[in-house]
Amino acid sequence: MNLYAIKAIYIFEMSRFFRTLWQSIVSPVVSTSLYFVVFGAAIGSRIDQVEGVSYGAFIVPGLIMLSVMTQATTNASFGIYFPKFIGTIYEHLSAPVSFLEITLGYVGAAATKALFIGSVILLTAYLFVDIRIQHPLAMVAFLILTCTSFALLGFIIGIWAGNFEQLQLIPLLVITPLVFLGGSFYSISMLPPVWQTITLFNPVVYLISGFRWAFFGTADVPVGLSLLAIAGFTAICLATIAWIFKTGWRLRD
Amino acid sequence: MTDIVQVKDLTKRYDNGFEALSGVNLNIREGEIIALLGPNGAGKTTLISTICGITQASAGSVTVGGHDIVEDYRRARSMIGLVPQETHVESFEKVVRTVQFSRGLFGKRRDDALVEKVLRSLSLWEKKDSKLMQLSGGMKRRVLIAKALAHEPRVLFLDEPTAGVDVELRKDMWEVVRGLKEQGVTIILTTHYIEEAEAMADRIGIINKGQISLVEEKDALMRRLGQKTLQIELAEAVEAVPEALSHLPLTAEGGRLVYSYDSQSDHTGITGLLNEIRDAGLQMTDLQTRQSSLEEIFVSLVKEDA
Numbered sequence: 001m002n003l004y005a006i007k008a009i010y011i012f013e014m015s016r017f018f019r020t021l022w023q024s025i026v027s028p029v030v031s032t033s034l035y036f037v038v039f040g041a042a043i044g045s046r047i048d049q050v051e052g053v054s055y056g057a058f059i060v061p062g063l064i065m066l067s068v069m070t071q072a073t074t075n076a077s078f079g080i081y082f083p084k085f086i087g088t089i090y091e092h093l094s095a096p097v098s099f100l101e102i103t104l105g106y107v108g109a110a111a112t113k114a115l116f117i118g119s120v121i122l123l124t125a126y127l128f129v130d131i132r133i134q135h136p137l138a139m140v141a142f143l144i145l146t147c148t149s150f151a152l153l154g155f156i157i158g159i160w161a162g163n164f165e166q167l168q169l170i171p172l173l174v175i176t177p178l179v180f181l182g183g184s185f186y187s188i189s190m191l192p193p194v195w196q197t198i199t200l201f202n203p204v205v206y207l208i209s210g211f212r213w214a215f216f217g218t219a220d221v222p223v224g225l226s227l228l229a230i231a232g233f234t235a236i237c238l239a240t241i242a243w244i245f246k247t248g249w250r251l252r253d
Numbered sequence: 254m255t256d257i258v259q260v261k262d263l264t265k266r267y268d269n270g271f272e273a274l275s276g277v278n279l280n281i282r283e284g285e286i287i288a289l290l291g292p293n294g295a296g297k298t299t300l301i302s303t304i305c306g307i308t309q310a311s312a313g314s315v316t317v318g319g320h321d322i323v324e325d326y327r328r329a330r331s332m333i334g335l336v337p338q339e340t341h342v343e344s345f346e347k348v349v350r351t352v353q354f355s356r357g358l359f360g361k362r363r364d365d366a367l368v369e370k371v372l373r374s375l376s377l378w379e380k381k382d383s384k385l386m387q388l389s390g391g392m393k394r395r396v397l398i399a400k401a402l403a404h405e406p407r408v409l410f411l412d413e414p415t416a417g418v419d420v421e422l423r424k425d426m427w428e429v430v431r432g433l434k435e436q437g438v439t440i441i442l443t444t445h446y447i448e449e450a451e452a453m454a455d456r457i458g459i460i461n462k463g464q465i466s467l468v469e470e471k472d473a474l475m476r477r478l479g480q481k482t483l484q485i486e487l488a489e490a491v492e493a494v495p496e497a498l499s500h501l502p503l504t505a506e507g508g509r510l511v512y513s514y515d516s517q518s519d520h521t522g523i524t525g526l527l528n529e530i531r532d533a534g535l536q537m538t539d540l541q542t543r544q545s546s547l548e549e550i551f552v553s554l555v556k557e558d559a
Contacts (some may be wrong), residue, residue: 002327008357012346019345087341091400094305094335095358096327253267253308 005097009105010112013079017113024113025120028067032121035063036128039185050187051218056129061212062184063125068118068143069150069179069204073171076110076154081161084251093252099245103155103238110151111144118143131215138223139214145230146207150175152237159250178204183212188220203229257283257332257408257439258304263313265299265463273299275463276313281408286430286440287468288450290551291460297443298338300460301410305335317408331359334406338413340393344386348377351385352399359404371402375429391422398429409433411442415449427453447548451475457547461555475547481516483523484509485530486539497533501526516544 017024040056047055083089092102125131133139154171161167182204188196199205200221210226213219219226244251258281265274273296281287291297302308304315306322306329315322320329343351352368372378375395380388385396394414401409411430415423423446430440430453444450450457451471458468469477490508494501503526504511510530514521530537 002360004357004360004362008354011357012354015350016345083343086343087337087339088343090305090307090335090337090341091355091358093307094330094333096330096360097358098327248309252306253302 002097002101005095005101006105006108009102010109013106013109014112017075017109024117028071028117028121029124032063032067032124033128035059036125040128050190051216053216053218054129057131058187058212058216059185060122060125060129060131061215062179062208064118064121064143065146065204065208065211066176066179066184067121068114068146069175069207070171071117072110072114072147072150073154073157073175074168075113076107076151077158077161077167077171078154079106079110080155080158081164081167084158085164089251099242102245103152103241107148107151107155110154111147114147114151115143118147133215134217135214139211142207142211142214142226142230145234146211149230149234149237152234152241156237156240156244159244162250178202179208183208183220203233206230255283256280257318258441259316260300260304261314263300263303263315264311265296265303265308266311273463274303274310277460277463277465279458279465279468281439281441282456283407283439284434284437285455286434286442286453287456287458288454288471289441289443289458289460290445290447290450291443292555293445295460296463297460298412299463301335301412301441301443305333305410306330327360331404332407334401334404334409336394336397336401336409336411336414338416340390340397342385342393342396344384346385347382348372348385348388348396348399349381351396352403355400356403361404367405368403371399374432375399376425391418394418394426395429402433406438408439408441411440413443413445415444415446423449447546447551451547459551459554467554471547474550475544480513480545482543482545483512483514483526484541484543485512485537486541488536488538491535495533495535498529501529 036056039059044055044059049055050058083092157167157170181199182202183199188199188205188209191199206221206226206229209220210223210230213223213226243249258279260277260279260281263274263277264272266272277296277300279300289297289300299308303310304317304322306326310323315329317329318332320332322329346354349368349372352372353363356368357363369378372381375398377392377395377399380392385393388396398411398414414430415426418426427449430442434440442449442453454471456468457471457474459466467474484506486509491505491510492508494503494505494510498510502513504513512523512526514523527537
């Protein structure tokens with residue numbers, strides 16, 4: 001295992017994050033505050049409790065998930081796309097590193113950034129609503145798993161993308177709708193029966209449900225199923241990345 | 254001398270059917286500087302990219318230090334440093350950090366003293382905290398060399414190291430390369446500048462249309478193919494070779510007589526030639542000899558191939 005290579009990539013990626021630390025923090029804090037003002041205070045005041053939790057608190061796990069998934073995906077996709085775009089990727093391709101090491105470096109850094117931003121959002125939420133986390137360890141575990149799995153997805157997108165538009169396409173067209181329709185701002189039980197069934201095909205439902213269970217002890221789907229879904233998603237991403245590096249798809253001529 | 258890089262029947266065919274390399278065989282000796290010359294699109298960069306792992310070979314094999322570049326890529330690549338043709342750099346990164354990054358990427362423990370030594374040897378130490386975007390093109394190329402040297406490679410590939418570099422920097426770069434050779438680094442460079450190959454290389458390889466058409470010691474190549482000519486200036490310009498001298502290998506060019514000969518041969522025939530010219534009643538005003546350059550050799554070889 002080339003540990004120095006993993007460290008080099010990780011530090012390199014993190015240093016870019018720290019160069020723009022304030023931008024990285026301000027934007028999620030502002031957007032989260034806006035969600036709380038609109039959904040929590042303005043609309044939420046007219047909504048009763050959802051599953052015994054005030055609506056303002058109920059949306060916190062969904063909000064964190066929304067940001068974490070988007071951040072993990074965009075950070076990882078940008079991280080690997082950028083060297084491809086400017087041409088410095090030659091160095092990674094000619095270095096004695098395996099696909100696993102490159103992936104660990106980029107995905108680790110992207111997941112760390114997303115984790116950091118998720119924590120910032122949680123802290124911001126405390127300013128607006130009263131939250132008590134019932135299963136803190138499970139909460140952290142779900143958060144880390146989600147950061148990692150979506151960073152893996154982002155890594156694949158970054159390798160696939162041929163231009164900056166494509167880089168933004170998947171987060172915009174796939175992730176955001178899936179998260180919005182995945183029960184970020186509502187409980188699935190609030191949907192008509194047909195939509196409840198359709199929703200179960202949305203993988204994000206399982207992630208948000210599990211994460212919300214860690215907060216409030218209530219879930220749309222069993223927690224075990226949530227864990228299984230995350231594990232499955234991670235495995236698919238890893239297998240795809242292994243295939244990419246084996247064949248050199250979009251990386252090597 | 255042992256061969257540090259062995260290329261066997263290396264072929265690279267792209268999806269669109271274009272064959273960039275067609276069965277290349279090349280052995281590179283440890284410690285030498287070999288220059289690969291060839292016209293644009295000859296396959297120089299593809300060859301280097303394949304050895305370094307950036308491009309996948311369609312057929313054939315390569316070993317570096319005895320390690321197969323596919324089966325044992327870690328050991329093979331650890332020995333290689335690559336300076337690419339294009340000066341792609343991370344604009345916002347600092348010089349010293351990008352060099353440290355390269356060392357880490359190649360699996361080596363951080364070593365500030367070594368990085369300092371590399372940067373100093375390339376006159377980059379004063380610029381160590383500059384952002385890469387603040388550097389000139391020539392300086393960026395030095396940074397790429399520093400990055401390639403950061404993990405102490407035994408084989409260094411320089412793909413057109415002096416393309417777009419001004420004359421002074423080019424000479425500096427040659428000094429750097431010679432210094433590396435003295436340290437025992439094997440150097441493979443591709444170049445358009447035949448002057449560069451002539452100035453630095455121990456051996457010359459000529460690559461054309463995806464094939465190595467010749468690999469030879471530079472001096473031997475120049476001796477073998479480098480004809481010498483004697484130009485004889487006459488008091489009265491001649492249109493053609495005078496009748497009395499027509500049995501000699503002479504040509505008339507621009508009013509002068511030109512005699513081609515092999516300077517290595519025991520008998521150049523120069524004394525006899527001069528006597529005959531005098532006997533023919535021609536008055537000589539000046540004599541000049543000229544050795545054909547590597548460039549002329551190269552052009553004639555590539556033409557033969559075409």
